[in-house]
Amino acid sequence: MLSRDANSMYWMSRYIERAENVARTIEVNSHMTLDLPGEEHTQWGPLVTIAGASDLFSTRYDEANQKNVIHFLAFDRDNPNSIISCLGAARENARAVRSSITSEMWEQINRMYLYVNETSTNARVFESPHEFYTRLKLGSHLFLGITEVTMTHGEGWHFCRLGRALERADQATRLLDVKYFILLPTVDHVGLSVDDIQWAAVLRSGSAFEMYRRQYGVIAPDKVVEFLLLDREFPRAVLYSLNRAEESLRAITGSLEGTFQSVPEQRLGQLRSDLTYMRVEEIIASGLHEFLDNFQKRLITVGDAIYDNFFSLRPVSGIHP
Amino acid sequence: MRFDNYDTEGFYDELFEAPGKPRPGAQILVERIHSLSDGDVTRRQIAAEQALLQMGITFNVYGADGGTERIFPFDIIPRIIQGGEWEVIERGLRQRIEALNLFIHDIYNEQHILRDGIIPEDIVLSATSYRAVCSGLTPPKGIWCHITGTDLVRDKDGTFYVLEDNLRCPSGVSYVLANRQVLKRTFPIVFHKSNVRAVADYPSHLLETLKYLAPDTQSAPVVAVLTPGIYNSAYFEHAYLAQQMGVELVEGSDLVVDNGFVCMRTTTGLQRVDVLYRRIDDDFIDPDVFRKDSMLGVPGLFEAYRTGRVALANAPGTGIADDKVIYAYVSRIVKYYMDQDMILPNVPTYICAEAEDLAYVLEHLDELVVKAANESGGYGMLVGPHSTREQQKEFAERIKSAPRNYIAQPTLALSRAPVIVDGHFEGRHVDLRPYILYGKDIFVMPGGLTRVALKKGSLVVNSSQGGGSKDTWVLSE
Numbered sequence: 001m002l003s004r005d006a007n008s009m010y011w012m013s014r015y016i017e018r019a020e021n022v023a024r025t026i027e028v029n030s031h032m033t034l035d036l037p038g039e040e041h042t043q044w045g046p047l048v049t050i051a052g053a054s055d056l057f058s059t060r061y062d063e064a065n066q067k068n069v070i071h072f073l074a075f076d077r078d079n080p081n082s083i084i085s086c087l088g089a090a091r092e093n094a095r096a097v098r099s100s101i102t103s104e105m106w107e108q109i110n111r112m113y114l115y116v117n118e119t120s121t122n123a124r125v126f127e128s129p130h131e132f133y134t135r136l137k138l139g140s141h142l143f144l145g146i147t148e149v150t151m152t153h154g155e156g157w158h159f160c161r162l163g164r165a166l167e168r169a170d171q172a173t174r175l176l177d178v179k180y181f182i183l184l185p186t187v188d189h190v191g192l193s194v195d196d197i198q199w200a201a202v203l204r205s206g207s208a209f210e211m212y213r214r215q216y217g218v219i220a221p222d223k224v225v226e227f228l229l230l231d232r233e234f235p236r237a238v239l240y241s242l243n244r245a246e247e248s249l250r251a252i253t254g255s256l257e258g259t260f261q262s263v264p265e266q267r268l269g270q271l272r273s274d275l276t277y278m279r280v281e282e283i284i285a286s287g288l289h290e291f292l293d294n295f296q297k298r299l300i301t302v303g304d305a306i307y308d309n310f311f312s313l314r315p316v317s318g319i320h321p
Numbered sequence: 322m323r324f325d326n327y328d329t330e331g332f333y334d335e336l337f338e339a340p341g342k343p344r345p346g347a348q349i350l351v352e353r354i355h356s357l358s359d360g361d362v363t364r365r366q367i368a369a370e371q372a373l374l375q376m377g378i379t380f381n382v383y384g385a386d387g388g389t390e391r392i393f394p395f396d397i398i399p400r401i402i403q404g405g406e407w408e409v410i411e412r413g414l415r416q417r418i419e420a421l422n423l424f425i426h427d428i429y430n431e432q433h434i435l436r437d438g439i440i441p442e443d444i445v446l447s448a449t450s451y452r453a454v455c456s457g458l459t460p461p462k463g464i465w466c467h468i469t470g471t472d473l474v475r476d477k478d479g480t481f482y483v484l485e486d487n488l489r490c491p492s493g494v495s496y497v498l499a500n501r502q503v504l505k506r507t508f509p510i511v512f513h514k515s516n517v518r519a520v521a522d523y524p525s526h527l528l529e530t531l532k533y534l535a536p537d538t539q540s541a542p543v544v545a546v547l548t549p550g551i552y553n554s555a556y557f558e559h560a561y562l563a564q565q566m567g568v569e570l571v572e573g574s575d576l577v578v579d580n581g582f583v584c585m586r587t588t589t590g591l592q593r594v595d596v597l598y599r600r601i602d603d604d605f606i607d608p609d610v611f612r613k614d615s616m617l618g619v620p621g622l623f624e625a626y627r628t629g630r631v632a633l634a635n636a637p638g639t640g641i642a643d644d645k646v647i648y649a650y651v652s653r654i655v656k657y658y659m660d661q662d663m664i665l666p667n668v669p670t671y672i673c674a675e676a677e678d679l680a681y682v683l684e685h686l687d688e689l690v691v692k693a694a695n696e697s698g699g700y701g702m703l704v705g706p707h708s709t710r711e712q713q714k715e716f717a718e719r720i721k722s723a724p725r726n727y728i729a730q731p732t733l734a735l736s737r738a739p740v741i742v743d744g745h746f747e748g749r750h751v752d753l754r755p756y757i758l759y760g761k762d763i764f765v766m767p768g769g770l771t772r773v774a775l776k777k778g779s780l781v782v783n784s785s786q787g788g789g790s791k792d793t794w795v796l797s798e
Contacts, residue, residue, distance in 0.1 A: 002575050006588045095377075095551050099563030099570035103376070110377045155588065252588070310588050 001155050005100050007311035008093040009156050010163035012101075013147075015090035016109065017164045019083045020140035021171035022051075022073055025178060027133045028205030032198055033066065044069040050177045051081060067126050074132075075120040083136065084120055087113045102150040105143065112139040158248040162306070165245035169238045170299050172228055173292045175206055199224050206236045225288060226280035238295075242272040252310075264305035271298050322362040323355055327739055327746045333479045334748060335400050335738040346401045346515065346796045353511045354398075362397075366741055369397050369503045378499050380554055380784075394789030395500060396740040397507050400751060400771040401515075404798030410473070410481060410755065411765045413665025416655060418469055418757050421486065421642045423658040425465040428641055429455045439657050440650050444674060444725060448647070448694065450640030452603060454610060458627065460636040461534045462760075467634040468527070468598075469757045470494070470769075474668070475736035482668045482733070483651075484752065486643040488635060490600050493770040494756050495558035496790055498523060498565075501768075504792040517794040518767035523756070524565035527598075530760030531566075534632035535595040542595040545569040545585065547576070549601050549617045559600050573601070578621030583631040596632045597622075603637045646672065646694045649728050669731060673724040682720065682729040686713040689729040691720065706732055735780055738791065740773060750774045752782050753793065768793040 025047060033043050045064035048057045053072075056079060061068040074083045091113045094106050115135065119125050125132050144164075151157050196219050203209040203224060211234055216223045231237035246268055249255075253262060260266045283291045329337055336347040343351040354362060373379075373392040380391060402410075427434050428445055429452075435442045445451060470491030472484045501520050505512050528544065535542030548559035550572050563570035575585050576594070584591035599606060605615040610623040625631045641647065649670040652663040671678035671689070682689060686705055693701030703716045720727045737748035755769030771791040772782035782788040 001588055002569055002571065003586050003588055004572065004575050005569075092551065095556070095560070097570075098557075098560035099546070099568075103564070106377060107375055111375055114374070 001100070001159075003311050005097045005156065006159045007307075008097040009101070009159040010306070010311075012090050012093035012097065012109070013160040013163035014167040015086045015093065016112075016140055016143055017167040018081065018171065019086035019090065019112075020137055021168070021175070022081065022083050022086065023133045023136040024171075024205045025050075025175060026070060026073055026129065028175065028178060028201050030066075030129060031201040031204070046178060047073060050174050053079060053081065070126055070129065074125075075116075084116050087116050097156075100156055102146070104146045104150050108139070108143045108146050112136070112143070115139070155252055158251045159310075162245050162248040162252070165241040165248065166299065166303060168236060169241035169245070170296060172206065172236060172238045172241065173295055175202065176225065176228055177289060177292050178202070202228075208234060208236060222280050222284055225283065229283070230275065230278065230280060239272070239275050242268065242275060246272050249306075262305075262309050264302055264309050267298070267302045267305050271295075271302060322357070322359060322741070322745060324351055324739065324746055327748070329737070329748060332734060332748060332750075333475055333477055333736040335402075335475075335736055335751065336398075337739075344401070344403075346403050346794075349514050350399065350401065350508070350511050353508065362741065363744065365507050366397050369395060369507050372503050372506065373499065376499060376502075378496070378557055380557075393496060393784055394775060395503070396773060396775075396789055396791050397504065398739055398741065398746070399504060399508075399792040399794045400738050400753075401794045401796065402768070404518075404796050406481075407518075407767060407795045408798075410665065411767075413481075413483075413663070414471060414755060414757050414765050415763045416659065416661060416664050417471065417483065417486075417651065418466060418759055418763055420655040420658050421469075421488065421651070422463075422465055422759060424654045425488075425636075425639055425642050426459070426463060427658075429458055429638060434654070434657055437657070439653050440647070441674065444646055445641065447725065448641055448644045450603075450638075450644050452638040452641070454623070455636075455638035458636075458638075461536070461629070461632045464534070464759050465636040466639045466642065467530055467534070467636075467759050469759070470754045471757065473665070473753045473755065474733060477734040477736075479736070481665060481753075483665050484668055485645075486648060486651075487754075488639040488643045489602060490635070491754070491756070492555040492558055492600075493754055493772075494523060494766070495561045497756070497766070497768060497770050497793070498561070500790060500792040512794075515794060516797045518797055520766055520768050523766050524562060526758050526760075526764050526766075527562065528566040528568070530758045530764070531596045531598055531632075531634055533760040534634060536629065536632075539595050543568075543585075543593060544596045544598065545571045545594050547571055547573070547597045547599040547601055547606075549573075549605070553600075555600065562598070571597075573617045573619050576619040576622070578619060578625050581621075581625055581628060581630055583619065583622060583625045594631060596634065598634050603640065606633075606637065644694055645692050645728055646674065646725065668733065671729040673720050673727040673729065678729075679720070679724055682727075683717055685729075686717060688732065690732055691716055691727055691729045694726045694728070704732070738771070738773065740775065740789075740791075747777070749777070750780050750782070751791070767795040 029043065029047055044066055047069055048054055048064060051073065057072055060078065061072060072079055072082065076082045077085055079085060091109050094101060094109045098106055119132055147160060199219050199221060200209060203212050206228060208228060212224065212227050215227065227234060227237065229238045232239055234240055249265055249268060250257065253265060255261050255265055260269055325341065327337065327340060329340055336343060338344050370392060373395060378392060380393065424434065434440055435445060466488045468491065470487045470493060473481050474484045475481055497520055531544045532542050545568055546559050546563040548556060548570055550556065560570055569585060571585055577584055577586060577591065579591055583594045585594055601617050604612045606618040607620060607622040608615045608618055609620045626633050648667065649672045651667055655661055655663045671682045673679045673682055689705045691703040703712060735750040735752065738751045739746040740749045751771050751773050753769050753771050756766045758764040771793045773789045773791055774780055774782045775789045776787045779787065
């Protein structure tokens with residue numbers, strides 16, 4: 001397939017997944033805030049921090065309160081990772097590959113964008129945001145389902161899946177970080193504070209509550225971390241996502257399992273294998289935030305390698321001197 | 322909503338013979354609309370607009386911040402054409418396209434028609450759309466104009482005339498397909514009963530036409546649609562056609578000429594392309610041959626085309642046949658190459674390059690429409706009845722200084738069709754652009770794009786100036 005099309009499909013999926021996860025992050029925080037009355041101000045700032053957008057935020061808003069942060073994360077077109085920007089970008093990418101995806105996929109992305117665009121001018125969303133998140137989440141799931149059942153599971157589909165899996169792994173680590181920033185402001189405190197309600201909120205925001213309960217019963221921080229990071233079967237867990245990403249990457253290159261022929265396969269394989277053979281105790285002991293931070297950096301190098309290997313338009317030799 | 326008070330105001334109306342009297346094929350539709358409750362027609366209009374918005378058939382309104390995209394205005398009352406009438410149009414278009422193709426080939430090769438004095442040589446050779454670089458070329462299978470959109474209008478007495486030929490990159494066919502998809506949902510019962518000829522197979526015919534151009538050595542030819550990119554106003558159409566044909570949609574930067582062959586850059590390396598349906602004008606397809614500043618094209622593309630390694634649809638150089646002055650000669654072109662009389666007439670046209678016509682035009686500027694040969698979209702035009710003495714004087718000077726550049730036509734009373742305006746029906750002027758494919762055979766799509774001038778009294782159907790569209794139903798006989 002065309003390099004440009006592969007690039008667009010990969011980013012189309014990444015942006016949809018990102019939009020869904022930004023919505024999830026806001027949702028988990030809304031829930032936690034309800035449980036922590038009186039600490040409103042300190043509780044919304046961290047969302048901007050983990051999005052890596054503190055500088056941009058402070059130039060545009062004077063205070064990190066609920067309304068400002070939600071506006072920034074959901075509807076601010078100058079924030080490249082806001083929900084509306086993500087859906088706009090997903091839609092532009094979809095438009096660029098409109099001929100290679102199905103009409104149903106395009107129409108679903110278009111519908112989501114039009115919905116968010118319309119909602120952005122509706123002040124009620126700041127008071128009762130729940131419906132907004134729910135519709136976004138369902139919209140994203142619907143897109144995934146449509147992709148699953150209308151698109152041939154060939155190269156393009158694997159690029160979609162690769163982008164989605166990498167984004168989901170990245171976002172899952174950010175979601176865990178929200179909890180870290182809110183409750184555990186310094187590394188020394190790791191493991192000292194246990195709050196059932198708040199960890200439950202983290203699980204719920206990852207649609208992981210019921211599945212976690214069935215597996216572990218009681219809510220314990222290290223088990224939650226283990227579930228969201230290292231589970232092989234839970235579809236929003238990081239390791240699960242990396243395994244799917246690796247499968248799709250191999251389907252694209254044709255490499256056999258356990259082998260690699262390109263830089264992205266090598267880097268993703270190493271990262272996945274580190275996680276495969278990791279214990280949650282080691283992660284907590286070395287510091288969860290530090291671990292997550294390092295993981296995100298390595299994931300970025302995987303993304304860079306994918307770009308270099310598949311998407312960049314390399315010059316062709318010997319044609320136009 | 323009823324047609325009881327609908328007034329045709331003396332114009333030829335596409336749905337009504339006379340006030341209160343629907344044309345034969347329109348009776349089912351009119352009865353159905355009369356059976357619907359008041360708000361129902363409006364609701365269907367809104368639902369149709371919503372459907373187009375969700376399908377993403379929109380264009381951007383520039384200058385606004387992100388949010389403003391509009392649909393191309395669409396009116397749900399179809400325009401209906403009788404089978405018998407259509408049969409004449411179809412024959413006329415086939416004849417016209419065949420003749421124009423012979424003309425283009427002759428112009429770039431032996432130039433018999435010039436040597437026989439049928440058309441003055443300088444009119445052809447001085448046209449800005451004449452591409453000297455195409456001289457001596459025979460495109461694959463001898464076909465130059467594979468995809469044509471011909472603009473037709475009806476005058477007061479109901480006669481169809483050809484207003485304009487578009488042989489470069491005519492657009493709009495995707496709206497025909499989308500409008501139909503939406504209208505089948507809007508009036509399913511009427512549609513079913515009316516026996517409307519299908520248009521949905523257009524992409525299949527297009528693909529067949531394009532594949533036919535590939536070198537015979539390629540058993541599974543690769544076809545692609547070449548677009549200027551997502552910011553082009555017709556991008557939706559480019560993507561839609563590629564999708565419907567199941568071929569790649571490429572931009573100039575996706576293509577490269579390697580060892581003389583045109584290739585796409587794919588995730589696994591270069592892949593040869595045999596046929597390009599290019600939706601980029603001649604001027605921009607290859608900076609090595611045409612405009613040097615083009616960022617949209619592919620260096621080396623023309624050379625690959627010239628040596629028969631890639632087919633281009635339409636072939637470069639076809640613009641010569643839709644020059645507005647050449648248009649005036651089409652009946653002579655048909656006669657010359659096919660020894661036939663033209664089936665579909667042109668709008669009577671005065672050629673300012675011919676002394677007698679020039680004198681007439683200069684005396685009757687206040688009642689004629691004067692058009693410059695190489696302008697489009699309403700530029701370089703004088704609409705006599707709506708012009709001032711000053712403007713007429715200015716135009717007279719322009720015509721006298723370069724008569725070759727001008728033609729003139731009488732102002733026509735274009736036919737009208739009812740559209741929904743604020744909860745009732747009013748007549749608006751319409752035209753019709755059918756699409757013709759020239760491959761192994763000549764295929765005329767039954768129907769085409771009916772454009773409507775939505776402003777009251779306006780004759781301008783262009784979307785940039787308040788135009789909209791309607792579905793066009795050609796009935797089976």
